[in-house]
Amino acid sequence: xxxxxxxxxxxxxxxxxxxxxxxxxxxxxxxxxxxxxxxxxxxxxxxxxxxxxxxxxxxxxxxxxxxxxxxxxxxxxxxxxxxxxxxxxxxxxxxxxxxxxxxxxxxxxxxxxxxxxxxxxxxxxxxxxxxxxxxxxxxxxxxxxxxxxxxxxxxxxxxxxxxxxxxxxxxxxxxxxxxxxxxxxxxxxxxxxxxxxxxxxxxxxxxxxxxxxxxxxxxxxxxxxxxxxxxxxxxxxxxxxxxxxxxx
Amino acid sequence: xxxxxxxxxxxxxxxxxxxxxxxxxxxxxxxxxxxxxxxxxxxxxxxxxxxxxxxxxxxxxxxxxxxxxxxxxxxxxxxxxxxxxxxxxxxxxxxxxxxxxxxxxxxxxxxxxxxxxxxxxxxxxxxxxxxxxxxxxxxxxxxxxxxxxxxxxxxxxxxxxxxxxxxxxxxxxxxxxxxxxxxxxxxxxxxxxxxxxxxxxxxxxxxxxxxxxxxxxxxxxxxxxxxxxxxxxxxxxxxxxxxxxxxx
DNA sequence: ATCGTATGATAACTCAGACAAATTGTCATT
DNA sequence: AATGACAATTTGTCTGAGTTATCATACGAT
Numbered sequence: 001x002x003x004x005x006x007x008x009x010x011x012x013x014x015x016x017x018x019x020x021x022x023x024x025x026x027x028x029x030x031x032x033x034x035x036x037x038x039x040x041x042x043x044x045x046x047x048x049x050x051x052x053x054x055x056x057x058x059x060x061x062x063x064x065x066x067x068x069x070x071x072x073x074x075x076x077x078x079x080x081x082x083x084x085x086x087x088x089x090x091x092x093x094x095x096x097x098x099x100x101x102x103x104x105x106x107x108x109x110x111x112x113x114x115x116x117x118x119x120x121x122x123x124x125x126x127x128x129x130x131x132x133x134x135x136x137x138x139x140x141x142x143x144x145x146x147x148x149x150x151x152x153x154x155x156x157x158x159x160x161x162x163x164x165x166x167x168x169x170x171x172x173x174x175x176x177x178x179x180x181x182x183x184x185x186x187x188x189x190x191x192x193x194x195x196x197x198x199x200x201x202x203x204x205x206x207x208x209x210x211x212x213x214x215x216x217x218x219x220x221x222x223x224x225x226x227x228x229x230x231x232x233x234x235x236x237x238x239x240x241x242x243x244x245x246x247x248x
Numbered sequence: 249x250x251x252x253x254x255x256x257x258x259x260x261x262x263x264x265x266x267x268x269x270x271x272x273x274x275x276x277x278x279x280x281x282x283x284x285x286x287x288x289x290x291x292x293x294x295x296x297x298x299x300x301x302x303x304x305x306x307x308x309x310x311x312x313x314x315x316x317x318x319x320x321x322x323x324x325x326x327x328x329x330x331x332x333x334x335x336x337x338x339x340x341x342x343x344x345x346x347x348x349x350x351x352x353x354x355x356x357x358x359x360x361x362x363x364x365x366x367x368x369x370x371x372x373x374x375x376x377x378x379x380x381x382x383x384x385x386x387x388x389x390x391x392x393x394x395x396x397x398x399x400x401x402x403x404x405x406x407x408x409x410x411x412x413x414x415x416x417x418x419x420x421x422x423x424x425x426x427x428x429x430x431x432x433x434x435x436x437x438x439x440x441x442x443x444x445x446x447x448x449x450x451x452x453x454x455x456x457x458x459x460x461x462x463x464x465x466x467x468x469x470x471x472x473x474x475x476x477x478x479x480x481x482x483x484x485x486x487x488x489x490x491x492x493x494x495x496x
Numbered sequence: 497a498t499c500g501t502a503t504g505a506t507a508a509c510t511c512a513g514a515c516a517a518a519t520t521g522t523c524a525t526t
Numbered sequence: 527a528a529t530g531a532c533a534a535t536t537t538g539t540c541t542g543a544g545t546t547a548t549c550a551t552a553c554g555a556t
Binding site for chain 2: 058065067084087091124172179180
């Protein structure tokens with residue numbers, strides 16, 4: 001049990017200068033403003049363009065390089081990597097990707113992955129969950145019922161439910177992956193709330209998952225979770241039948 | 249199609265100073281040498297301990313922070329994050345994790361995730377693959393047959409097969425995730441070759457996957473891929489435990 | 497007493513400028 | 527034409543200084 005205080009979840013880490021610049025450049029890269037193969041300006045030029053020291057700029061580039069977005073080499077410069085080298089599932093990269101315009105095709109791809117992993121995770125959780133897990137999940141469901149998804153407390157309860165489920169898989173990679181993904185999805189779908197103030201009640205879907213896990217029925221848990229996610233996907237604003245993927 | 253020349257794939261990036269230090273510290277962290285909550289020495293102390301400038305050390309810390317391993321704050325220091333904040337699927341973190349001792353439980357967790365994602369990916373590929381994908385996969389199978397996994401060419405063909413399959417899913421997240429994971433797995437299981445010079449012929453398993461994808465049979469493709477991965481897992485020398493060896 | 501507010505110490509943060517190292521392209525030599 | 531020396535360019539590394547954020551403590555007000 002990671003005893004996490006329920007409150008104070010956003011300490012507002014107060015991005016430092018290098019973090020701000022990394023974020024700025026990162027968004028410019030993932031949004032296609034810079035294209036793979038492009039060279040960034042030289043350190044001196046870029047840093048004075050941004051009105052920061054070379055030190056701060058370099059640390060920003062280090063961050064981007066650590067996430068696979070760029071590659072810096074002497075005499076050549078700092079080059080945007082092809083998308084295949086990006087750490088697309090890095091939490092920051094995900095956030096930057098869905099920062100501005102939630103690309104429909106990309107969002108669907110993310111839901112697709114989430115469905116794969118999290119439904120399989122539900123299956124694992126059904127066989128591996130402890131009594132404590134079950135208790136925590138029930139508490140979360142109660143919280144979702146009391147407050148709704150319209151309140152921060154309700155959304156927290158929703159998050160707690162999924163987090164506990166993931167912890168029950170006892171697989172750190174699944175936890176790491178899915179927590180980041182669902183964080184990105186939830187932030188991108190925040191505005192869906194103000195666009196569709198009323199969404200279908202998610203409680204029955206969650207309850208089906210919970211029941212299956214309580215019964216240690218892996219197959220049923222997996223199916224229920226898959227349905228839950230598909231419903232969540234259907235609730236995203238623009239995911240209507242515009243399935244036409246633009247392929248270049 | 250990304251026309252990639254089959255040869256000259258290792259530009260030998262030659263880690264820089266900050267990269268080597270980040271790697272060194274990263275390994276120390278993921279191996280448990282530093283524990284979550286611990287504080288690194290202050291920049292001045294740590295940098296002179298490592299006999300490098302503060303600049304290089306700071307850039308190394310920046311890399312680690314970008315991967316979620318640490319968190320640096322003024323007045324408090326640089327603290328090791330709890331494992332839940334680590335980007336466990338970051339390629340570097342994966343490499344560092346399995347660098348020294350391939351922890352059995354962790355390796356199994358990774359296989360578990362890989363099985364989830366890649367078998368589902370095979371199902372997607374069955375419905376989305378183009379004729380070009382099919383052709384490339386067949387060529388890769390031919391390569392595996394001609395050379396074996398005992399040769400670099402054969403292993404490259406194996407890798408090509410899986411890469412093409414992933415590309416056929418048309419889901420960049422799946423590609424990003426699985427390519428990193430299988431890279432980590434293949435590097436950790438390199439020594440399995442020298443330990444078990446003869447492993448079972450992987451060609452029939454691959455062929456089953458290929459046939460199902462060619463027939464656009466998603467369910468069968470998924471099942472075949474799952475079996476393939478389980479066989480690969482069984483081939484890892486994981487059944488051995490208590491491999492207490494002195495590091496460094 | 498409890499809460500909020502100055503104050504000070506400490507760590508990372510930012511800056512400027514210099515030099516070193518690596519890599520590419522050019523040019524002369526063979 | 528191929529080879530090797532050389533110069534130019536860019537990132538890499540270093541040093542030393544000053545700045546800012548954050549925590550802990552003490553103090554004052556409620």
